[in-house]
Amino acid sequence: MVKAATIRDVAKLAGVGLGTVSRVLNDSPSVSETTRQRVWEAINVLNFTPNPTARKLSLRRTLSIAVIVPFFTRPSFIERLRGIEHGLAESQYDLIVYNVETVERRDDCIREIPHRSRADGVIILSLPPRDDDLPFLIHSDVPIVLIDANHPSLSSVNRIIVDDVLGGRKATQHLIDLGHHRIGYISDFLESPFNFTSSRDRFEGYLQALRETGIDFRPEYHGQGEHGRFEAYISALDMLSLPERPTAIFTASDTQAMGVMQAAQELALDIPNDLSVIGYDDIEVAEYLGLTTIQQLLFESGQLGLELLLSNIENPDALPVCEVLQTELIIRKTTAPMR
């Protein structure tokens, strides 16, 4: 582990001033071809590589962007993260990942990272801010983009969001169109310390669709629990054992839909003949399972969010943007007309 060469070593070897070396490194036009050659030679001989930290300090930019993302394991979050990474690979920026798995870390990250990390930009992924987070976001030192996260009074921060209310409505409407009236909804807890809003919004869409059709909402047709296949499975077992069980179930995610399918199988209910199931997200495995679902543009949301952030770093005075991504109903094999 030898001490790495510095710009000064290169300058000495090439017989030039260190300012010249810096110019060569930064492709300044004002350096003669011959000295440029000499400098490059010295650089190669010494296997010199500029120290990024020193560079950052001098430039007063960290050339890195921070992404705060909850639950590495949820496939939909990963796909969004992939979209972000994709755009970053070609850029000069590094990607620093902050995974959030506890509420404490959530608060700490949302409030401190933008200020403390000195990243040139921050992306908050799928973590809707709470009221008391707002000041930290609004008075941030650096540009922030929220992806899949929103808050009613947040017009000054860039966002890429999904209309989950509409998505929930589409899903429910699809079931209604198939003739179903007894429609269940299985989701995360509507209130969570992480303040995930998607289950809530989709629930709202569900209610809207029911209301428009004149179907009364039955509380026993709503199951909630921690996010996960198993929890949804338990919820579904309950719901499907009701005296008057639903003939269709809408779940707040594909993962949860899998739990419902598992429960149906266990109860010897045929999908889609005895029970229609529709999920949300269109994660990769959905196609394999033949799962009808509401497709979100996951990868694209990451790409767009990154683009927005980078352009905001270039041009800090640009007006804040709020882009709403569309959802699409993907009909596969788990939904069918009511018998």
Add this chain to the structure above:
Amino acid sequence: MVKAATIRDVAKLAGVGLGTVSRVLNDSPSVSETTRQRVWEAINVLNFTPNPTARKLSLRRTLSIAVIVPFFTRPSFIERLRGIEHGLAESQYDLIVYNVETVERRDDCIREIPHRSRADGVIILSLPPRDDDLPFLIHSDVPIVLIDANHPSLSSVNRIIVDDVLGGRKATQHLIDLGHHRIGYISDFLESPFNFTSSRDRFEGYLQALRETGIDFRPEYHGQGEHGRFEAYISALDMLSLPERPTAIFTASDTQAMGVMQAAQELALDIPNDLSVIGYDDIEVAEYLGLTTIQQLLFESGQLGLELLLSNIENPDALPVCEVLQTELIIRKTTAPMR
């Protein structure tokens, strides 16, 4: 976007020298309680937070570790990455992620990141080095840990590996024990520009098990293609349409096993009665599918690798370690005795 406060501002406000502020920040014992108080007060008033870049430059450490990982989308890689992140969240280190999706990027990352990024340590995840990568790894400036990646002549670099040959043998042996003789193997291309070795090693284990039992290997029982469910599905369709089709198939990953199951369903072959299927990895969805598989310690491999790296950063002269993780046969519902 105001200019952030510096240590100097704090010093001025607190009426002390800036060395003292630094001491307070770094919990130096040699500072009186009263001045410590005064300094903290100033820090809070100014909402001061030390500039990490300046700190790193001065400390000559980047306080970050780089992870080079291919294909964000493969669930098994993500799970390993999660293990790494888990340990890092509590530490002072940042996690910089380099995703590799092309061969060019692979080469560039493996060879340049350790030298150029100046990360304090580098983890190379699931990217086995090629011969011509070795010099870069062996003469690295910083500690390197390979996870799920190996090379025969690499005794000087830390590794967390899996005995994939043994894993392949276990899987095949399980099928043999069930009475199967016509056993297929579906994998990635054995030779890939990324130099993934797992399919190759598991194939070797497959061959060993066959040989020990006196079963001749039939080339038509080996299907290879790009990694993915769809490609495995195509491979399986072929193989299952042979005049004498296999009665059991071992796949190099759970994802590929899903492709096989899809093909079986399409051909109206019942699993496990007409066809036994065994996968590899035990990714999350395997349990849901009731897939018999070879379990790897994915999360743990990430954790262990990180631990190893951190301890190597602390103690650079420690002898290199090569830890071999065990695999375990998980019997579920896709394998059954031959009829």
Add this chain to the structure above:
DNA sequence: CTGTTAGCGCCTTCAT
């Protein structure tokens, strides 16, 4: 075109 100089913000001796 190029060498020199003054920072970037922090840590760390070295005196006191």
Add this chain to the structure above:
DNA sequence: ATGAAGGCGCTAACAG
């Protein structure tokens, strides 16, 4: 216990 000074490696402004 604390202030002052030098240095980490690079960029950029200023002379020439």
